[in-house]
Amino acid sequence: MPEFRFDPFSPENDADPFPAYKILRDEYPAFWCEEAGMWVYSRYDDILNALNDWETYSSAKGNLVSELPGRAGATLGTTDPPRHDRLRALIQKAVTKKALTHLEEPIREICRTHLAALKGQKSFDFVADYSSNVTVDLLFSLFALPKEDHAEVRKNAVLMAQTDAKTRQKGPEHLAAYQWIMAYADKLVAERRKAPGDDLLSDFITAEIDGEKLLDQEIRNTIGTLLMAGIESLSGFMSVMALNLADYPEARRALVADPKGIPDAIEESLRFNTSAQRFRRCLTKDVTAHGVTMKAGDFVMLAYGAGNRDERRYPDPDRFDITRKPKGHLGFGGGVHACLGTQIARLTCAIAFTEFLAVFPDFTRVEETLPWVPSSNFRSPSKLVLTVT
Template sequence: MTFVFDPYSPVVDADPFPLYKTLRDEHPVYWCEQAQMWVLSRYHDIATAGREWQTYSSAQGNLMTELPQRAGATLGTTDPPRHDRLRALVQYAFMKRNLEGLAEPMREIARNAAEAVRGSREFDFIEEFSSRFTVRVLFAALGLPLGNEQVVRDKAVLMVQSDPVTRAKGPEHIAAYEWMRDYAASIIAERRKAPQNDLISHFSMAEIDGDKLDEREVLLTTTTLIMAGIESLGGFMSMLALNLADFADVRRAVTADPSLLADAIEESLRFNTSAQRFKRHLQKDVTLHGTTMKAGDFVCLAYGSGNRDERQFPNPDIYDLARKPRGHLGFGGGVHACLGSAIARMAVKIAFEEFHKVVPDYSRTEQQLPWMPSSTFRSPLVLKMAVH
């Protein structure tokens, strides 16, 4: 039987790892007909591609199924030197916001979210805890007005999905993106009139040696941050919760000693990253493992596969709290390593510290989970937990 890897398949959404192993062992440079791009699945090849931006360009988009008008205007969809300029200006905005000052507000948000599930015998971790936490944290960091949190979350989740049949963004996904863009534009306009100590105000005013973000860059950076802040952080949290629910020995160790959360977070980023696959565009011919990929071809970097590559991580299919994985690809790599990784780690650590004070012992109630239809990200749509 001919081997097929289809990143749009519900089978891949649910469990890509057996297919990843076949890719790594038998098809390390695989032409994916469904996506019309090559797939790299081994850790070394993916990490190398992340560093070699001159060859593996992001300027034509980095999502497997890209959103309109986004390519070339965000951190993830530009190459140096434009990328370096954008990153410096965005970093400047982050520094001005003093994100360390968010730690206590984050903890209060986490406490309130955890209290909402106190006494429950069963609850949906995503709906009743992680989404409440991530949305409120994002609103606090960006300075978004309260009142329509659920709508913003719903639109952000739709933005990262794709239609598993058409293998493209459907009308509902494009409409969600356009809604989010218009929403961000209205907030930016308000902040220009009355700046505050929030990220959107600092994006609007960020300046280094006279250089500023232009209107399109401010708008699309803000739109992307809302999407990433809600869905990427939410996916990160749900995957960690899933791992801790499934591996009782790790969960018991972490709840007994919260200092171990940092190790659990890193191992989850390796073992079950929500950021599974991103796209690049070849600027020249590349030959790997006897196969030549041509300039102009698109390439999928399967981060989720690289993180399970036994050539880099011994016994990769074991969730090992003592592993302390170095160089995992849970936040990407190279010039496009996630700018928000530090705040994401801090937020997740705080959230689970507070969650475990209220719910220290839990397991999932269903083995078959509904997974988000996305060619780029992987996370469950529902994660029902039983409290013990």
């Protein structure tokens, strides 16, 4: 019998990682992945325990499987308490200043604008023509960015989240995109300091707790992270949900008949087929788990996508059930590093699909074999052509 291998960077894994995830969970719950050079946790409880134990499973050496240079220890997702707590509190203060109720109508208007452009078309690419447009427009509205920068920001934010299609490491084009985003963020911070406005970036600059404010470098890194997460991750999350509804038409028809079920469907989509598949941590001490000893300094890959399909946590986990209400899923991570933008992401997705299904209640996907975004962390279709009736 051939030796089991798990290659998180392979096209086969992009297409369908779930059979390999089940083998990992059942037979190799603490697995040394030669291709990634790190251990892999695939069971829900192991991943959740690691997320909750930041002192042992540190983020300070980077949380991306293929990390960007200079990012580790400099962002909210790559710091540990107490520095992490300070950053999170200041960023949270700025984010919560924008009440979610005030975002509902702007998000709805953005969705309707892009849907109006699609009406009458027999087919279109959900990613390029809807989900990516919605997320980019939302971020530009929140940060009050100039419309003429739309295409360049979108291109570089998507690139910095990706990896080389073959090596799955950051190539020259990805590093250049990251540097472009950082330089762009520096320019924005300098401009807002001179002329603050009613936008999230200005709120980052003015946010203050006990006389302490965010440093320019911290604001720059936060902007870069939010652009990457907001444009690539949120768009991917929406695209995967559209894929799920195309593959499970009975679920789609149920939501068309009763849109009030969309929030629960979003949670099940995040569990069943999350776009956030894998993130890493670094051990601060030796850990023994499932009969193997992992050494201090080793990296551990937390396979959220595997944990979300763990039958030890969720009965019949390979079934897409929009009535499931999967509490505690790992679609937004967990512990001190749980995604800060969950409320905005959920709100955006709920409005986007309420509007989309009202216009396009019946659709199928054109391509049986999908192209996937090359990424060590995220899994979403780079193109999703839908035919509508």
